[in-house]
Amino acid sequence: MSHPFRDVAIVGVCNTTQARQLPGHTSLSISIEAAHGALADAGLTMADVDGVVGEFAAETILGHRLGPVSRRISRFGIPMLLDAAALITHGECDVVVVAAGGAGLYTERAATAPWTRPDHEFVAPFGLFTAAEFAVMARRHMIRYGTTPEQMAAAAAGIRTHGSMNPDAVYTGRGTVTVADVLASRLIAEPFHLLDCSMTSEGGCAVVLARADRAGALAQRPVWILGAAGDTFGPAYVVAPVFDAVRPGGDPDLAAGWVGRRAARRSLAMAGLTTADVDVCELYDPFSFEILRQLEAFGFCTPGEAGAFVAEGHTAPGGSLPVTTDGGTMSFSHPGINAQQVQRVIRGVEQLRGACRSGQVDGAEVALCSNGGSGALFCDVAVLGVERP
Amino acid sequence: MSAPELACNVEAVPGPRPGPASRPFWDGCAAGELRVQRCTACAEISVLPAMRCAGCGATALVWEATAGRGALYSWTVVHRPQSPAFAVPYAPAIVRLDEGAMVMSAVIGCTADDLHDGMRLRVVFRALTDGSVCTGTVLPFFEPDPNPPTPTHPEDLHGRH
Ligand SMILES: [Zn+2]
Numbered sequence: 320m321s322h323p324f325r326d327v328a329i330v331g332v333c334n335t336t337q338a339r340q341l342p343g344h345t346s347l348s349i350s351i352e353a354a355h356g357a358l359a360d361a362g363l364t365m366a367d368v369d370g371v372v373g374e375f376a377a378e379t380i381l382g383h384r385l386g387p388v389s390r391r392i393s394r395f396g397i398p399m400l401l402d403a404a405a406l407i408t409h410g411e412c413d414v415v416v417v418a419a420g421g422a423g424l425y426t427e428r429a430a431t432a433p434w435t436r437p438d439h440e441f442v443a444p445f446g447l448f449t450a451a452e453f454a455v456m457a458r459r460h461m462i463r464y465g466t467t468p469e470q471m472a473a474a475a476a477g478i479r480t481h482g483s484m485n486p487d488a489v490y491t492g493r494g495t496v497t498v499a500d501v502l503a504s505r506l507i508a509e510p511f512h513l514l515d516c517s518m519t520s521e522g523g524c525a526v527v528l529a530r531a532d533r534a535g536a537l538a539q540r541p542v543w544i545l546g547a548a549g550d551t552f553g554p555a556y557v558v559a560p561v562f563d564a565v566r567p568g569g570d571p572d573l574a575a576g577w578v579g580r581r582a583a584r585r586s587l588a589m590a591g592l593t594t595a596d597v598d599v600c601e602l603y604d605p606f607s608f609e610i611l612r613q614l615e616a617f618g619f620c621t622p623g624e625a626g627a628f629v630a631e632g633h634t635a636p637g638g639s640l641p642v643t644t645d646g647g648t649m650s651f652s653h654p655g656i657n658a659q660q661v662q663r664v665i666r667g668v669e670q671l672r673g674a675c676r677s678g679q680v681d682g683a684e685v686a687l688c689s690n691g692g693s694g695a696l697f698c699d700v701a702v703l704g705v706e707r708p
Numbered sequence: 709m710s711a712p713e714l715a716c717n718v719e720a721v722p723g724p725r726p727g728p729a730s731r732p733f734w735d736g737c738a739a740g741e742l743r744v745q746r747c748t749a750c751a752e753i754s755v756l757p758a759m760r761c762a763g764c765g766a767t768a769l770v771w772e773a774t775a776g777r778g779a780l781y782s783w784t785v786v787h788r789p790q791s792p793a794f795a796v797p798y799a800p801a802i803v804r805l806d807e808g809a810m811v812m813s814a815v816i817g818c819t820a821d822d823l824h825d826g827m828r829l830r831v832v833f834r835a836l837t838d839g840s841v842c843t844g845t846v847l848p849f850f851e852p853d854p855n856p857p858t859p860t861h862p863e864d865l866h867g868r869h
Binding site for chain 1: 717722725726730734755756762763785786798800801802
């Protein structure tokens with residue numbers, strides 16, 4: 320049987336300018352800017368598009384009078400990529416643009432960002448927000464494995480240093496960020512300090528996929544989806560995020576705290592690869608702890624081992640397994656709910672093209688990208704490669 | 709310097725909006741009773757109020773009172789509140805009730821330094837206020853249990869399951 324994504328090529332990517340604020344833009348307008356950028360990167364225009372995927376798919380279609388074309392209203396990065404791939408593999412489309420953007424959402428600055436504040440009646444009255452939801456997952460890991468704030472801070476320091484090196488990052492030029500810097504920043508929700516957490520910014524992000532037989536005539540060397548899958552335990556920020564929660568009679572190795580493990584196993588199996596084949600990890604980084612957790616959930620480290628692994632510098636710039644090489648949501652950009660999740664795929668593609676303006680992993684052939692996280696009870700994984708599957 | 713007492717946030721915080729499924733829970737709080745919804749077919753406790761059991765799919769769900777006692781399973785201490793309505797530090801927490809349910813709440817009546825895995829807790833109800841006036845809504849918080857039960861199995865005190 321041929322590979323499910325054999326006929327789908329990633330041919331264009333774009334991050335718009337990312338900034339703390341982009342005056343004059345809305346989430347829709349910056350999403351459309353990103354779509355144009357990714358099409359230009361591919362050597363295509365809107366006229367070539369016969370499918371649009373994203374929160375603003377219908378608006379984007381209307382705004383360019385593209386109809387009749389296909390749309391999928393999906394969110395959170397990798398699921399958007401898979402919706403686009405499916406439109407191509409089942410023969411509905413030839414060129415699909417995936418786009419997302421966030422701008423003008425965070426205006427009430429006395430509170431944390433609106434997308435971090437749940438309104439569900441069983442969590443909101445107790446002052447939960449995203450940092451607290453992820454912190455209670457981190458706490459169970461600390462209890463079980465002795466994981467320390469210093470080890471978590473090392474993950475943040477590595478990613479933030481990657482971001483400092485990246486001329487396109489919102490926090491470019493801030494120099495090396497150390498574990499001491501992270502630990503010296505103010506506490507937000509223990510064990511997280513300010514620099515353990517993602518920042519907030521604005522920007523748009525887009526990816527273009529095309530039928531493989533179109534890819535040869537386009538501007539970029541194509542990148543391929545070798546495997547992808549997603550895990551979900553339920554809606555984010557509605558119930559207590561219990562690390563050890565398993566389905567009735569379920570396997571403790573697939574507890575909620577290990578969300579993404581099944582997805583990583585399936586993705587790697589689809590790719591015919593193991594974690595040893597992965598050259599670079601573009602892991603979603605809402606909080607420092609999530610890096611340790613994902614390294615363990617995905618099989619790069621055994622449970623309880625990632626803290627020491629990260630503290631030894633393996634995930635930092637120049638390490639044996641660089642993680643989130645553009646600076647991620649901590650330093651590159653975090654424009655809200657969807658766009659930054661697309662960023663992980665974009666960075667994976669840039670790494671595999673050898674085109675990164677900073678933090679390029681020499682000869683990278685396989686990238687593992689992820690979205691979501693334990694506090695949010697979902698985690699998606701995509702394995703990208705330079706060779707057509 | 710000793711750590712400050714954890715805040716009990718009941719003033720102008722986001723209150724529950726009871727729906728058909730959740731109303732018995734909030735009515736229980738107002739009556740001084742922490743309730744769980746249990747399946748009479750398989751004994752599974754609902755994670756969220758529901759019309760069908762998540763374990764077996766049965767519709768025979770009943771609300772029952774718990775003893776309101778349990779062990780601290782996980783927590784955080786918040787220093788940057790999600791909105792100015794919340795005084796800091798406060799401690800959102802997951803409590804494993806002795807009946808087995810995992811509930812989201814916050815620990816009050818002690819300091820952050822007192823919090824530890826398996827800490828014995830008991831429920832305490834506090835009415836929400838809208839500035840100065842009670843809104844009629846009551847939230848379940850947890851405080852250190854001065855009379856914890858004698859364990860029959862050591863694991864019972866460690867929030868394991
Ligand atoms: Zn049942």
